[in-house]
Every structure is written in C-alpha cells, then in structure tokens.
Amino acid sequence: MTRETFANALLALLLLAVPIAASYMGEPFYVTLATRIAVLALAAVGLNIALGLGGLVSFGHAAFFGLGGYAAGVLATHAFNAEPLLFGIASTTSMPVIWLVAIVVCGLVALPIGAVSLRTAGVYFIMITLAFAQMIYYFAVSWPAYGGEDGLSIYVRNTFPGLNTAQPLPFFLICYVLLLLGLLLFRFLRDSRFGAALQAARQNATRLAAVGIPPFKIRLVAFAISAMVTGLAGALFADLNRFASPSMLSWHMSGELIVLIVLGGIGRQFGPVAGAMLFVLLEYVLGGITERWQFFLGLILLGVVLFARGGLIGLLAGRARHG
Amino acid sequence: MADPVLEIRDLRKSFGALKATDGVSLTLLPGEIHALIGPNGAGKSTLIHQISGALKPDGGTIRFLGQDIGGLGMAARARLGLARSFQTSSLAQEFSALRNVMLAVQAKQGSSLRFFRPVMRDKSLTEPAMAMLERVGLAARAQVPAAELSHGERRQLEIAIALALGPKAFLLDEPMAGMGPEGSKSLTRFLDDLRREAPILLVEHDMDAVFALADRISVLVYGRIIATGKVDEIRNDPEVRRAYLGDAA
Numbered sequence A: 001m002t003r004e005t006f007a008n009a010l011l012a013l014l015l016l017a018v019p020i021a022a023s024y025m026g027e028p029f030y031v032t033l034a035t036r037i038a039v040l041a042l043a044a045v046g047l048n049i050a051l052g053l054g055g056l057v058s059f060g061h062a063a064f065f066g067l068g069g070y071a072a073g074v075l076a077t078h079a080f081n082a083e084p085l086l087f088g089i090a091s092t093t094s095m096p097v098i099w100l101v102a103i104v105v106c107g108l109v110a111l112p113i114g115a116v117s118l119r120t121a122g123v124y125f126i127m128i129t130l131a132f133a134q135m136i137y138y139f140a141v142s143w144p145a146y147g148g149e150d151g152l153s154i155y156v157r158n159t160f161p162g163l164n165t166a167q168p169l170p171f172f173l174i175c176y177v178l179l180l181l182g183l184l185l186f187r188f189l190r191d192s193r194f195g196a197a198l199q200a201a202r203q204n205a206t207r208l209a210a211v212g213i214p215p216f217k218i219r220l221v222a223f224a225i226s227a228m229v230t231g232l233a234g235a236l237f238a239d240l241n242r243f244a245s246p247s248m249l250s251w252h253m254s255g256e257l258i259v260l261i262v263l264g265g266i267g268r269q270f271g272p273v274a275g276a277m278l279f280v281l282l283e284y285v286l287g288g289i290t291e292r293w294q295f296f297l298g299l300i301l302l303g304v305v306l307f308a309r310g311g312l313i314g315l316l317a318g319r320a321r322h323g
Numbered sequence B: 001m002a003d004p005v006l007e008i009r010d011l012r013k014s015f016g017a018l019k020a021t022d023g024v025s026l027t028l029l030p031g032e033i034h035a036l037i038g039p040n041g042a043g044k045s046t047l048i049h050q051i052s053g054a055l056k057p058d059g060g061t062i063r064f065l066g067q068d069i070g071g072l073g074m075a076a077r078a079r080l081g082l083a084r085s086f087q088t089s090s091l092a093q094e095f096s097a098l099r100n101v102m103l104a105v106q107a108k109q110g111s112s113l114r115f116f117r118p119v120m121r122d123k124s125l126t127e128p129a130m131a132m133l134e135r136v137g138l139a140a141r142a143q144v145p146a147a148e149l150s151h152g153e154r155r156q157l158e159i160a161i162a163l164a165l166g167p168k169a170f171l172l173d174e175p176m177a178g179m180g181p182e183g184s185k186s187l188t189r190f191l192d193d194l195r196r197e198a199p200i201l202l203v204e205h206d207m208d209a210v211f212a213l214a215d216r217i218s219v220l221v222y223g224r225i226i227a228t229g230k231v232d233e234i235r236n237d238p239e240v241r242r243a244y245l246g247d248a249a
C-alpha cells in the first residue's frame, strides 16, 4: 500500500466513523457537519476533474452546483403541491430520479457553456465561466415562480427507497456513498485513456494535437462530466439544508469550491475530501469564535499556496506520481 | 514519377510586414528525404507549422495524399498520417517518456473517449510504446519524467512519438539540434533507414547529416525557395553558396 492509499483510507474512515459515533452518542449536529463535508467534497471532486486533471480553472461551477440544487427544490415543490411538471408529467420526491435530473440538466447546460468558454484560455476562460454562472444566478433571482431571491424551501426532505432520509445518519450515508462513487469515478477517469489525454491537454495541448487528439473535444467532455458530478452534489446540498438557495449559484460558491481543491491538493483524488474537512472544521470552530473566520481561512490558503503547493494531501502523502 | 505524398503550392504567410513564407512550392516524394535548409529566420519552422496545422497560411494550398488539408486542424492532419517533431521539444512534461509515447499509441488506435481501463495496465499501449523507445535507444529511461530527460534524450523521445504514430510522412524540425557528434551520427543512420517507412521533410542545419541523407535539397532564404535539386547541384549552386553554405560545402 502506498502512502497516498493509506492517507486516503484514513480520511475515508475518519469521515465515516465520526458521524456514526456522534449519532450513537446522540449528537446529530456532528452528523450534519459530516454530511456537509461529504457534499462539498463531492462538489469539489467534480470540479477537480476539470481543474485538477484538465487545468481548466472554472470560476463558474456554482452554476452546476446551484442547478443541481434547484432540480431538487423544483421537483420537491411540484411534488409537494401535487402540480405536474411540463407536459403533465407528475413530479417526484425520489432522490435517485432527482439526481438523474440534476445530472442530465447540468450536462446539457455544461456543453454549450463549455463549447463557448473553451475557445478561450487563461484569464478569459475564468471570466467567461464566471459570466455564465452569474447569468444563471440573476435568472434564478428574478424568477418569482421558484422563489426568486428567497430561494426555494424543501418542506420534507426527498426520499430514498428503503431509508428514512429525515434521519441525519441515513442521509449522511447516502451522501457518503455517493462521495465514494464520485472518488472512484475520478480515479477511473484519471487512469484511463481519456484521463491521459486530459492531463496531456493541461501539460501541453500542442503535443496532444500533434499526436492527433483534439484538445478541445477532450476538454469539453471533461467539463461536462465535471459539471454533472458537481450538479449531483448540489442536489444533495439542497436536500441537506432543505433549501435551494440562489447563493448556491453565486460566484462565492464557485470560489469556495476552488479553495477546497487548493487546500486539499489540486488534481489529487482525495484532495477535495481533505479540503472540505479543513474548510468545514474551520468554518465551525473559528466561525464560533469570530465572524471574521474567513480572514483566517485566507491566511491558511496563503500558507498553502506559498509553502505547501500539494495541499493537505501533498503534506500527508507526498508528491503526485504519474505511472 | 510517382505522385507526391505532400504537395505545397504557392504558400504565403506574413507576420506584419515580414514575409515569412513568400510563395513556397515544394513536394515530398515517396521514399525520399527532402532536406530543407537555410539561414536562421529563413522561415523553415514557419513552413513546418503551416504544413502540420499549427499555423494558418495566408494563401496557397497544401495537399497530402492527394487531399487538400488546408481546412483541417492539427489533430486531424496528424490522424491522416502527418507526424512532426518540434525544433524546441514539445512534450507532456510531467509524464514519463513511456507515457508520452503511449499517448501517441493511444491516438493511433482510435478514440480517446475511453473512461475505465487503466492505461498503465493496458499492454496494447505499453508494449508498442516500449518498442518505440527501444528503437530510438531510450528504453532504459522509459520511467523518467520528460522534464528530467536530457536535451538529447528529449529529441530522441520526439522521434519515438512520431514513430509510434506510424505516419505516412515525417516533418522533422532540426532533430539533430544539440545532439552532440555521436548522437548526430547515430540519428543520421537511423533516419537513413526510416525513409523506407515514410518520406521525411527534414529541416536541418547539420550539413554533414544533410549531405549524407538528402535525396533532394531545397534552400529557403527570406521565405523563398532559391534552389531545389540533388545534393551535388545544391553544393555547386553559386547563389546557394553565397546565401547560405559559404565554406561548408
């Protein structure tokens, strides 16, 4: 077992053991905290596909996080009010169906956004992805049918066959399993032919084109897959808070996802997990002491960027290796 | 005479007022090494860039295997069978030498939209890639990241990648540059055999190599071809001697 596998296993176990223990000790708050970590980590796993493997610094992934959230919120609202969706289709509170909708919607939205954004690179790419996300944000805020600025409440958490999702622990377990699946997907992608092409596109796009693989196509597919994973996390986030908020779509959220990845280790499989743990713990511990906790987050981020480029995973497991 | 593999007609490219390619026409015939020589800044690399699709010409046509490839991007041209090397090595720096070649093997095999099988355990990628590294004498360095290879080794790796594409024509931009006398000699022998696999358009400053290898030579000066011919014709051409060769011939 390599050091990285060991560190990853440790993080995965820790994230599982703490909420289970907390649940048995009658401390549901910590279960909720762990759920928040798992969901944010999953969102960042999605972004890590584009950013970490492909070097695509999307500053607009809140769009997909929020769209996933609104998919959960809109479907739940329609189901709650017994209003059919378009064309008289009945809505549902079944999570698997909602996830599927979130994933498909995000994939379909990511393709045109990616097709435009990926014509550019560097700062322009960052700005165009930001602009698209802000457009969607303002669209949501100005659409009263789905809550406008107030967002959309989910009165009863959506359902999963055979589990009581209203209980913190079963819902945590759902999120945890999806996080593990997301991490598995990340690993398969990274090690596959597609991943080889995607990482080569980050290192040297001209080289990739010179062997006959079009970088644009590889990046576009990566961007869409990345958006779909982040969208799934958005649906879970809305169910966690029982609320689809326009803030899920805002640029703060996009920035937060990037911060998670940088803290944890860019392009590392468990980077988003480590980053989300640190982020949520800081938010909880420092946030309890001072309103200005983000100042300290900034200091830590600065420390990582200056002294520990590999992020937390880099510290725990050493440098990344490419076969 | 056999149909040319590559046929360039009246190609033009300007950078502002500078005519880097000024009405260039040339052909690459099956089985030949066609050397392209000329002073620094003559426009040799610019020409290679246009043929490979890295730069868009202002005018003129490029036909490859009888097909006008002017509208195709770089990747599409590579898939048709145009393999190039770069004057300054252009590699995936974090990847090992082996993985750099595997990328070419993967491209040659078809779609890269395969998401599950790990490449490092895929013998259909690793074995051909290793064979290419062996051919260029780089097998012992297979696991070393490209960024850590020596200058000469990177040149060899570029050749291995081009080989792995199994191309219909090679465009090699100064493959000997910085190789050292021993490296140049062994690469000269290597290229001598390589022309049997596919014809080579060879940009090179090393005149010993050019005179030893070339079936034909074209001389490019200020974006224009001032002479094309067999080795002896070029060696004895007074204009070429004045513009480029000087005492070397």
Ligand SMILES: Nc1ncnc2c1ncn2[C@@H]1O[C@H](COP(=O)(O)OP(=O)(O)OP(=O)(O)O)[C@@H](O)[C@H]1O
Pocket (backbone or CB within 6 Å): B015, B018, B020, B038, B039, B040, B041, B042, B043, B044, B045, B046, B047, B087
């Ligand atoms: N992208 C560019 N923009 C502007 N000028 C350029 C560009 N690329 C090349 N040039 C100019 O075009 C001319 C031809 O350059 P090129 O690199 O093709 O020369 P070369 O024959 O390959 O020279 P060398 O033997 O030094 O490699 C040079 O004057 C160079 O400065």
Ligand SMILES: [Mg+2]
Pocket (backbone or CB within 6 Å): B044, B045, B046, B087
């Ligand atoms: Mg040059």
